[in-house]
Amino acid sequence: MAGMHLIILGPPGSGKGTQAARVSAELGLEHLSTGDVLREAVSSRTPLGVEAEMYMKQGALVPDEVILGLIREELDRLGETGWILDGFPRTLAQAESLTAQLEERGETIDKVLLIDVDSEEIVRRLTSRRISSSCNPIYNLATMSGEELDTCEKCGGKLVKRPDDEEETVRRRLEVYEEQTAPVIDFYRKRGGLAAVRGAGSIDEITAELLRHLA
Numbered sequence: 001m002a003g004m005h006l007i008i009l010g011p012p013g014s015g016k017g018t019q020a021a022r023v024s025a026e027l028g029l030e031h032l033s034t035g036d037v038l039r040e041a042v043s044s045r046t047p048l049g050v051e052a053e054m055y056m057k058q059g060a061l062v063p064d065e066v067i068l069g070l071i072r073e074e075l076d077r078l079g080e081t082g083w084i085l086d087g088f089p090r091t092l093a094q095a096e097s098l099t100a101q102l103e104e105r106g107e108t109i110d111k112v113l114l115i116d117v118d119s120e121e122i123v124r125r126l127t128s129r130r131i132s133s134s135c136n137p138i139y140n141l142a143t144m145s146g147e148e149l150d151t152c153e154k155c156g157g158k159l160v161k162r163p164d165d166e167e168e169t170v171r172r173r174l175e176v177y178e179e180q181t182a183p184v185i186d187f188y189r190k191r192g193g194l195a196a197v198r199g200a201g202s203i204d205e206i207t208a209e210l211l212r213h214l215a
């Protein structure tokens, strides 16, 4: 039987990357983050990365046709494996195109999860977010202390700020979210199968609530 197909939506900094990783591990799904694929492409200087970098630095969206090509390749690669999409779709055109791509495969979305967090909380969280320079985990200075503040506990690498986590860029990313991604929420709300949770509370509590919606 083909695996479950999920989408996780939420503003930048809502914790959707963290939650998508946990939900996918719990349910045996592939976690497909378009932001992670793009960052990887930027750091290895592939043609995709070179094209995407300037949009990402500005907090703007990478053009739909670029992202749609990337998603088509990734879905082909995953085949029958279930997945959770994190960071996609981010525009109405992407949502419509995903529906068409899935129809071609005789597949559907089982559930769309939405994490809701208000804007000022997001600015606070993102400007204190750090990532490891050489592996994957995400850290938040607001919840750390002392010596932990500048090295990754997993790989010992230096913790750095994502270039698009500067305050001005965060505010721009939030505007882009309101203008271009909020309509995607309405699109899935009207189709049914959207489950919203508040992004307040501990990481464990939010994971548990998301999993309850999938039970």
Ligand code: AMP
Pocket (backbone or CB within 6 Å): 012, 034, 035, 036, 038, 055, 056, 057, 059, 060, 061, 062, 063, 067, 086, 087, 088, 089, 090, 094, 164, 173
């Ligand atoms: P994220 O890690 O999901 O916050 O994504 C980081 C950046 O990658 C975004 O600010 C966009 O510039 C770009 N990006 C990621 N996913 C998409 C998408 N579905 N459509 C357009 N741009 C995207």
